[in-house]
Amino acid sequence: MNISYxxxxxxxxxxxxxxxxxxxxxxxxxxxxxxxxxxxLEHQLDCTLFxxxxxxxxxTEDGKELYExxxxxxxxxxxxxxxxxxxxxxxxGTVSIGATEIALRCCLLPILRSYHEKYxxxxxxxxxxxxxxxxxxxxxxxxxxxxxxxxxxxxxxxxATRLGELEEYAVSAKELDxxxxxxxxxxxxxxxISLGTGSxxxxxxxxEFLKHGLTFSPxxxxxxxxxxxxxxxxxxxxxFVPKQFLEGEGGIKRITVKEDIxxxxxxxxxxxxxxxxxxxxxxxxMIKNGVSG
Numbered sequence: 001m002n003i004s005y006x007x008x009x010x011x012x013x014x015x016x017x018x019x020x021x022x023x024x025x026x027x028x029x030x031x032x033x034x035x036x037x038x039x040x041l042e043h044q045l046d047c048t049l050f051x052x053x054x055x056x057x058x059x060t061e062d063g064k065e066l067y068e069x070x071x072x073x074x075x076x077x078x079x080x081x082x083x084x085x086x087x088x089x090x091x092x093g094t095v096s097i098g099a100t101e102i103a104l105r106c107c108l109l110p111i112l113r114s115y116h117e118k119y120x121x122x123x124x125x126x127x128x129x130x131x132x133x134x135x136x137x138x139x140x141x142x143x144x145x146x147x148x149x150x151x152x153x154x155x156x157x158x159x160a161t162r163l164g165e166l167e168e169y170a171v172s173a174k175e176l177d178x179x180x181x182x183x184x185x186x187x188x189x190x191x192x193i194s195l196g197t198g199s200x201x202x203x204x205x206x207x208e209f210l211k212h213g214l215t216f217s218p219x220x221x222x223x224x225x226x227x228x229x230x231x232x233x234x235x236x237x238x239x240f241v242p243k244q245f246l247e248g249e250g251g252i253k254r255i256t257v258k259e260d261i262x263x264x265x266x267x268x269x270x271x272x273x274x275x276x277x278x279x280x281x282x283x284x285x286m287i288k289n290g291v292s293g
Contacts, residue, residue: 007041010034011049012074015067019056093279096125098134098146100200101225106244107163107266108147111290115283122279128224131200138269144280146269147287149200151207159272161288166264167243170255173235181256188214191237193228196221200264205240208261 013023014034024031042049049063059067099108104126112124127134127143132153134146139157147163154160170187172178178190188209194216195201202221209216219237222228225245232239233251246252268287270276276284 003041003044004037007037007044008070009074010037011041011066012070014038014050014057015059015063016071017056018058022056090119090122090278090282092121093277094123094125095145095277095279095283096127096143097283098127098129098137098143098148100131100134100148101128102149102166102201102242103147103266104128105225106166106242108287111283111287114290115286119279119282130198132198135269138271141271141274144270144276145284148267148269150265150267151200151204152267152269154267154269157272158269161268163266163268163287166266168240168261168264169243169246170238170257171229171232171241171246171252172238172255173233174251174253176235176238178238178253178255180253181258183258184209184212184214187238187255187257188216191219192217193220193222193231193237193239194218195225195228196223201225201240204264212259 010023010027010029013027014020017023017026020031020034020038023029024034027034038049045062045066047062048060049066050057051060097108112126115122116124125143127137129137131148131150134143134148135152135154135158137143138146139155149166152160170182179186182190194205202216202218206216220231222231225242228239229241229245229249229252231237232241233249238255246254268284270284
């Protein structure tokens with residue numbers, strides 16, 4: 001049966017508002033045209049859909065049965081239209097980010113605050129993951145973007161933008177008998193606190209120690225970067241901590257490492273060739289401009 005979608009759309013609005021007049025106002029249409037469309041629909045379906053009342057119209061039994069199906073279909077169409085439009089709007093939507101703890105603290109937090117103040121209708125989902133996990137999730141399109149620390153094995157399907165350098169210091173509790181200046185060889189003989197295997201931080205220091213013929217074997221492996229400093233402050237060993245984590249902290253001392261340890265980087269990673277929703281694109285622009293500015 002070849003019935004016009006417009007006829008069903010008119011039927012939906014008349015049934016919803018129980019009034020030809022109100023339906024015409026909502027649809028910005030002429031009431032006689034709506035009446036003709038309903039008569040045509042009734043003729044094609046060979047039934048009566050509406051009964052007139054003192055207050056407007058009401059559905060017949062056939063009309064109720066048809067409305068049950070039409071309303072579900074029409075509301076699905078509306079939901080689809082709204083979902084598509086939301087990708088081009090900053091009124092609502094969701095942006096998902098995979099971030100390491102270090103990248104979040106050292107780069108992302110102030111930008112997220114500005115973004116949330118500017119676009120309060122956008123939901124922000126942050127997944128606190130390691131660099132390898134974040135890259136994998138970005139590649140699999142489980143998240144919109146990732147902000148992580150190097151080293152990072154960025155495959156050809158992903159693009160990486162450098163956001164800035166990460167400056168880390170070796171630190172210990174003041175009461176520990178640790179010289180103010182120490183070599184990596186001497187440090188390797190001391191208790192070390194680090195993030196665990198599988199993290200970019202562990203891989204970085206493992207490679208740096210290996211370059212000098214040394215083994216990087218932490219006595220304590222922390223699950224998150226936030227755990228390292230409290231462990232250091234309680235005298236459990238030496239840890240490498242970003243300088244931003246040390247602001248306002250007492251009871252610790254910085255240790256100078258004799259060897260030159262290169263600085264790591266914070267990078268933004270996204271999937272190449274993927275058209276992201278507007279909320280994600282706007283956040284990426286703010287991250288890039290916020291860091292460069």
